[in-house]
Amino acid sequence: xxxxxxxxxxxxxxxxxxxxxxxxxxxxxxxxxxxxxxxxxxxxxxxxxxxxxxxxxxxxxxxxxxxxxxxxxxxxxxxxxxxxxxxxxxxxxxxxxxxxxxxxxxxxxxxxxxxxxxxxxxxxxxxxxxxxxxxxxxxxxxxxxxxxxxxxxxxxxxxxxxxxxxxxxxxxxxxxxxxxxxxxxxxxxxxxxxxxxxxxxxxxxxxxxxxxxxxxxxxxxxxxxxxxxxxxxxxxxxxxxxxxxxxxxxxxxxxxxxxxxxxxxxxxxxxxxxxxxxxxxxxxxxxxxxxxxxxxxxxxxxxxxxxxxxxxxxxxxxxxxxxxxxxxxxxxxxxxxxxxxxxxxxxxxxxxxxxxxxxxxxxxxxx
DNA sequence: CACCCTTTGAAGAGC
DNA sequence: GCTCTTCAAAGGGTG
Numbered sequence: 001x002x003x004x005x006x007x008x009x010x011x012x013x014x015x016x017x018x019x020x021x022x023x024x025x026x027x028x029x030x031x032x033x034x035x036x037x038x039x040x041x042x043x044x045x046x047x048x049x050x051x052x053x054x055x056x057x058x059x060x061x062x063x064x065x066x067x068x069x070x071x072x073x074x075x076x077x078x079x080x081x082x083x084x085x086x087x088x089x090x091x092x093x094x095x096x097x098x099x100x101x102x103x104x105x106x107x108x109x110x111x112x113x114x115x116x117x118x119x120x121x122x123x124x125x126x127x128x129x130x131x132x133x134x135x136x137x138x139x140x141x142x143x144x145x146x147x148x149x150x151x152x153x154x155x156x157x158x159x160x161x162x163x164x165x166x167x168x169x170x171x172x173x174x175x176x177x178x179x180x181x182x183x184x185x186x187x188x189x190x191x192x193x194x195x196x197x198x199x200x201x202x203x204x205x206x207x208x209x210x211x212x213x214x215x216x217x218x219x220x221x222x223x224x225x226x227x228x229x230x231x232x233x234x235x236x237x238x239x240x241x242x243x244x245x246x247x248x249x250x251x252x253x254x255x256x257x258x259x260x261x262x263x264x265x266x267x268x269x270x271x272x273x274x275x276x277x278x279x280x281x282x283x284x285x286x287x288x289x290x291x292x293x294x295x296x297x298x299x300x301x302x303x304x305x306x307x308x309x310x311x312x313x314x315x316x317x318x319x320x321x322x323x324x325x326x327x328x329x330x331x332x333x334x335x336x337x338x339x340x341x342x343x344x345x346x347x348x349x350x351x352x353x354x355x356x357x358x359x360x361x362x363x364x365x366x367x
Numbered sequence: 368c369a370c371c372c373t374t375t376g377a378a379g380a381g382c
Numbered sequence: 383g384c385t386c387t388t389c390a391a392a393g394g395g396t397g
Contacts, residue, residue: 216390253389253390253391254388254389254390255390256390256391257390259390260390260391261391263391263392264391264392267391267392267393271393276394277392277393277394278392278393278394278395279391279392279393279394280392280393280394280395281394282392282393283391283392321388321389321390322388324388324389324390325387325388325389326388327388327389328388328389328390
């Protein structure tokens with residue numbers, strides 16, 4: 001069980017949360033990770049899943065796990081990033097994979113070159129890696145089976161064209177640091193980009209002014225928008241023609257925070273393990289696992305999230321989180337007012353606030 | 368079909 | 383500065 005105080009000099013900003021976790025009776029879960037996994041799954045299953053699923057749970061999960069762990073290794077990025085002198089972390093594994101948010105180029109691993117570690121190995125083995133995959137590898141949620149085409153024909157080869165995006169990004173050489181993008185590499189989208197929403201390949205609307213598509217840009221139609229958008233773009237039913245004339249402003253999504261990144265990575269694993277698909281239940285499990293993570297493990301996600309925010313800021317300097325306010329239907333506040341106390345905040349969130357001061361931001365010295 | 372649920376964290380608004 | 387709200391992902395569930 002990792003000691004919070006052992007982290008050494010660089011404060012990664014997760015201290016407070018981790019301290020709070022101690023109070024949540026999660027300690028034993030760290031001590032017995034496997035037990036934890038099975039217990040929390042069982043807990044949720046008992047309430048959310050029928051017994052037949054429970055019976056087949058671990059075995060089936062193990063079988064699935066075997067399939068999952070495989071295709072990760074080749075996501076390793078060799079190129080170095082020099083992101084504003086980001087402090088070198090103890091675990092280079094964080095950067096071993098191209099980050100799905102910025103799949104081509106993002107976060108090449110400074111520590112990877114010497115890479116004494118095979119891509120699939122687990123330096124951080126405390127909680128998360130029963131499957132021999134890197135924590136971030138599943139940030140590429142869609143595997144080789146994904147129908148993503150590595151070099152989509154509709155992807156403009158002329159990446160200099162910049163139209164339609166509402167955001168303006170000043171020509172910044174800093175991006176080279178983010179992207180480490182070799183000439184022509186945009187057309188060489190690796191399978192690791194399987195996550196990549198097709199809509200992002202569609203050109204102006206989803207294309208960053210640099211020509212580098214960004215996952216934060218999505219068509220404005222909502223959740224599965226990229227699917228619909230694709231269909232609209234390629235199938236073009238009659239009714240769509242009109243819509244097409246009105247160029248939709250792409251919605252620039254918020255950058256994912258550390259937990260979101262963690263969720264994105266681990267969701268598939270949890271689903272495989274517990275055969276649950278209901279996201280609410282999955283997220284509960286993930287929330288508990290998040291608390292069970294060691295400081296270092298969390299720190300990796302905080303760092304990644306920080307980089308994502310940084311990149312997001314560079315890409316969309318004029319973007320504000322407020323831009324997306326109201327994009328989702330406004331939550332029914334009457335409901336929260338009824339329940340009172342803290343709005344939509346969960347019990348655990350409320351507890352965290354009571355138990356510990358607000359979480360420190362990710363380390364800023366790297367900024 | 369739109370929204371809810373559920374999680375954590377970031378950011379913005381309001382006081 | 384603190385509190386509250388909204389959104390980010392995800393996909394089954396619900397009305």
